[in-house]
Amino acid sequence: MTRGVLVTGGNRGIGAAIADAFRDLGDEVVALSSADVDLADPTAIARVVDSAAARLGTIDVLVNNAGLVELGSFDDKSYEDWQALWRRTFDVNVFGAANMTYCVARHMVERNVRGRIVNVGSRGAFRGEPDMPAYGASKAALHSMGQSLAVALAPHGIAVASVAPGFVATDRVADMVTDDVRRQSPFGRVAKPEEVAAAVVYLASPAAEWASGAVLDLNGASYLRT
Numbered sequence: 001m002t003r004g005v006l007v008t009g010g011n012r013g014i015g016a017a018i019a020d021a022f023r024d025l026g027d028e029v030v031a032l033s034s035a036d037v038d039l040a041d042p043t044a045i046a047r048v049v050d051s052a053a054a055r056l057g058t059i060d061v062l063v064n065n066a067g068l069v070e071l072g073s074f075d076d077k078s079y080e081d082w083q084a085l086w087r088r089t090f091d092v093n094v095f096g097a098a099n100m101t102y103c104v105a106r107h108m109v110e111r112n113v114r115g116r117i118v119n120v121g122s123r124g125a126f127r128g129e130p131d132m133p134a135y136g137a138s139k140a141a142l143h144s145m146g147q148s149l150a151v152a153l154a155p156h157g158i159a160v161a162s163v164a165p166g167f168v169a170t171d172r173v174a175d176m177v178t179d180d181v182r183r184q185s186p187f188g189r190v191a192k193p194e195e196v197a198a199a200v201v202y203l204a205s206p207a208a209e210w211a212s213g214a215v216l217d218l219n220g221a222s223y224l225r226t
Contacts, residue, residue: 004056005029005204006049008039008100009066013170014120017193018063021201028056032066039066039096040088049103058111061204062104064142065120068092069172073131086134093138098145101160105153114157116204119146120196121215123166127223139164143215150213159212161203165196166219185220 005022009015010031019031030052037048053059072085101117108115122129122139129136143162150160167173167181167190182189199218202208217225 003027003060004053004058005061005063006052006056006059006104007031007063007065008037008097009033010063013172014165014168014193014196015063015065017197018065018120018200021194021197022061022204025201027061030055034066039100040091042095042099045096045099046103049100049107053107058113059104059107060113060115062101062115062117063120063200063204064097064100064117066092066096067120067122067135067139069132069135071131072134074133089134089138090141093135094141094145097142101145101149105149105156105158108158109156112157115159116208117146117149117153117158117160118200118203119143119160119162120200121146121162121164123164123217123219123223125164126225146215147213154212159203159209161208161211161213162215163196163199163203164215164217164219165191166222167191168193168196184222186222187220189220191218191220 005027007015007019010019011033019029022029037044068089070085119142121143124136125140125143146160146162167177169190169192177190196218199216203211
């Protein structure tokens, strides 16, 4: 059965690989970019979800992939810049994802859709990001949101799960992927976008309902949490 899939940040990198993976299954995909919607704007989110639902007929799967990544350590920011960085990051990575999830989940509930919501988090939520503390904290919040909503939305037949990738070979972080970063994994490399996409496709599948609430590590054994 063809599903309607909405992917945020779906025009490049991991998001583009995710969108392509669903298309390869025969699903109809709306892949949003920052040009399509400002995730810091709740009104814009409601509008774009309505538009996607009209285009797709129904939204069966939401992938919250879009995320703001800015370097900003404690040592190189003024107090004012520090506050602004945290606001920008949480406006997109947490509040934007929360509002997108609300609007799509409301659509699913009203149409009795047994949907899937998959969040793209980060290894940094567990390992820590000293050069990007706001980013790491926002992804920890995203994981927690997913687990809370997995419980809240289960009575509606909606499953929610997250993936937590380490470094992935994309243009956006190409300058950060050094030999030292590659050596963090015993495989001696970073992930391919298609590897993250494969995990997202599984978690969005009908077979993965019992994985609701999970946070799946995708870091090539570069960080092992207990």
